[in-house]
Amino acid sequence: MTTADNAKPAPSMSMSAEAPAATDNQAPINATPYADPRYSVPAIMAGLYGDGIIGLKGAFSREWVARLGEELAVLYQQALARPGGAVGRGTNRHYVEIHPEDISGFYDLVTHPWVQTVCESVLGPNYKIVEIGFDVPNPGAKDQPWHRDFRATSETLVDRRLNSLAFNLTTVDVEEDMGPFEIAPGTQWDDPSEYDHGMFPPVSLYPRYHALAQRKYPKMGDISVRSALTIHRGTANTSNKPRPVLVLGVDAPGAGHDEWHDLQFTKEYYEKLPQNVKDHLICRVVDQLEPIMQGHTIEGLMMGDA
Template sequence: MPRCNMRVMNVGEAAREAIYTDGITALRGAFSASWADTMREDIETAFAEAKDRPGGAVGRGPKRYYVEIHPEQLRGFVDLVTHPWVTAVCTAVLGPQYEIVELGFDIPFAGAVNQPWHRDFPMPAVTRDEGRLNSLAFNLTGVDTTDDMGPFEIAPGTQFDDSPEFGHEMFPPKPHYARYNELAVRKYPQRGDISARSALTIHRGTANRSELSRPVLVLGVDAPDATNGDKHDMAVTRPYWEALPPEVRDHLRCPVVDKLTPITQKHTIEGLVMGEA
């Protein structure tokens, strides 16, 4: 096997082990800081368009929003989905027929409070019955994260936690919080870093005590048997589709349209609007 292919395989397998063990892994400096600055510009432009449109910016708690966008709204989309680390992780965890199903961003503004501990959707049967993870969430920060900006907090190793007590099958009840608080690790990504995680791993955004927003891009990827794509309406125009590299088209499962329509979100996370947990 050529050495470069062996290296990509090793990178993917190491990431797969980390995701199955801790629920999260990361690559520092995957992109330049200037690339991340351009990404943030695109996020801010998209948020300005979405915030006053019904279903455009969905609340994920006080002063915290989530917005879904189309690939054409992100100038670095092709850079992102063809990055060797991203493709290696997707292939190793989800298989060679993985599907890109979601593109969006979270923004906690000044005054955002602690979210309740949660996972992003109910555990699918294949995870509960077979112990197999069939989706990934990639995150890229638009700022250099500091402790007062409300960092992302995750409880490693909790992606397989399962209890009938979970509200909406996603929210552990407060008696479970002591364990998650003990396991909790805060993440401080810098511009250009990228992480990959199982969105089943219990996590939360923390209180933003700064005067700055902390935008984070989200790329959602499924194995062929996952159904997260049903909750998203990503699309591309025909000229954009035809200009995409074949290796992107092979994994992009979305309609090709004459004109893009702003996305009205189907996927809301119950409970995150309740304020500090």
């Protein structure tokens, strides 16, 4: 997706999202070469293999998130004005896939030490970034059906391994009436044999998810990560405010979700990235960014018109 006239944000290579500094006498809590000592690998693994979701409060400054919110607002309007630019995810609800250089904070996000530690701990040191986009539940958005974001494969159903993660970063302080994200912890391991398209459980299973359900109320600067196989939904937005949330999709090698996306960089931007970022990208390098063809057709069909 390219942005019109001068609305496109300038790329930033600054690490403006700061994490607390470790003290000189603080002993590392991990015995793995890639893990930042501020974050516990056992806790990360336990959270994602247990509940299926974890988070970090205050990972980014509110100023950094406010700028992101302004950029996403411009990109959203451009996507709505372009045929196929936004895909419906339910009533008054859209998903938009974007180019990394359409936002100024891409580098900050993918080099944040918690993001890197989570990816390497769960997906391995050769993890791959395959998707970036955002969801917008607008005023009037209704409860989504409980769902997974894609079908579970044998890696999870048989080998009991998570091979993909979705990071979420809200651009607003989430309140009860804004349609908070709702998740049923532990359901990433549920048998999908009765699910429509392998993603949508039958209504007969809803009581299980209602009993487990947890609503999330992140603030600006907080970031979460989940297995997209954990059963979840967006709830009804009865406020007069949208609730945009950035989405970063990351795979273990060979997971294959890059086939559903089209991560692109211009040659000029790509060449400025350090090698340790390039190593984690499955992408195309192009002379000029091309519009992204949105690929979430099944979800749009099952969730209704936006």
